[in-house]
Amino acid sequence: MRKTIVITGASAGLGEGMARRFAAAGRDLALCARRADKLDELAAELRRRHPGIQIVTRELDVNDHDRVFTVFSEFRDELGSLDRVIVNAGLGKGQPVGTGRFAANRQTVETNMVAGLAQCEAAVGIFREQAAGHLVVVSSFSALRGLPRNVTAYAASKAGIAALADGIRAELAASPIAVTVLLPGYIESEMTGSVGKTPLMTSAAKGSAALVRAIEKEPARAYVPTWPWAPLSLLMRTLPASLLRRFV
DSSP, rough: OOEEEEESSSTTTHHHHHHHHHHHHOOOOOEEEEHHHHHHHHHHHHHHHHHTTEEEEEEHHHHHHHHHHHHHHHHHHSSSSOOOEOOOOOOOOOOOOTTHHHHHHHHHHHHIIIIIHHHHHHHHHHHHHOOOEEEEEEEEEEGGSSOGGGGHHHHHHHHHHHHHHHHHHTTTTTTTEEEEEEOOOOOOOSTTTSSOTTTTTTTTTHHHHHHHHHHHHOOSSEEESSHHHHHHHHHHHHHHHHGGGGOO
């Protein structure tokens, strides 16, 4: 059992949901996020509900790459070891390319890809020293192909971090270090608030539970929830671009 778990972007959304599920399962948690006030509120609540577990927190903007390494090292020192690191912090702030919103697209790619790389580097460095660990990268269903409109930069960044994780897995194939890529579909969160009503949307509670179930199995890749996103992945790869625009 992976006892000590790091979750980035843990103050809200999927990160918060996963933290609640792992706390209920008796895991020790290292939680970090930009919004320290929300993070501390969550940690205090979880300590009250689950007094047998240890929870440590740090304020962290993952775009401060040097601090990512510092915080992960501090987590390891406080908890004794890190069994699992969930690279969850992300941003969905894209705009159509060529419409004068380069800053928003750059911020999305830097947060999801470059800061994701920093988190992977910090985590895998610790795992190599321990000769054990589980790296989990939260990508997106949108990583399966290039997408139009506001999702172009976001999908590209999520494809990039998924490919990075796949490469790390290939590098560590003969080691005791596991690597998982999660490809969530629509799960209620701050990031999916602009999607609107759709029968494909999964509630935050069900989505978090599905994420944790997938993580515990430690697969190479997992669509979350499996239904309908695993079957839809086949359609996603083959749908003509002219039709794809209607669904994005």
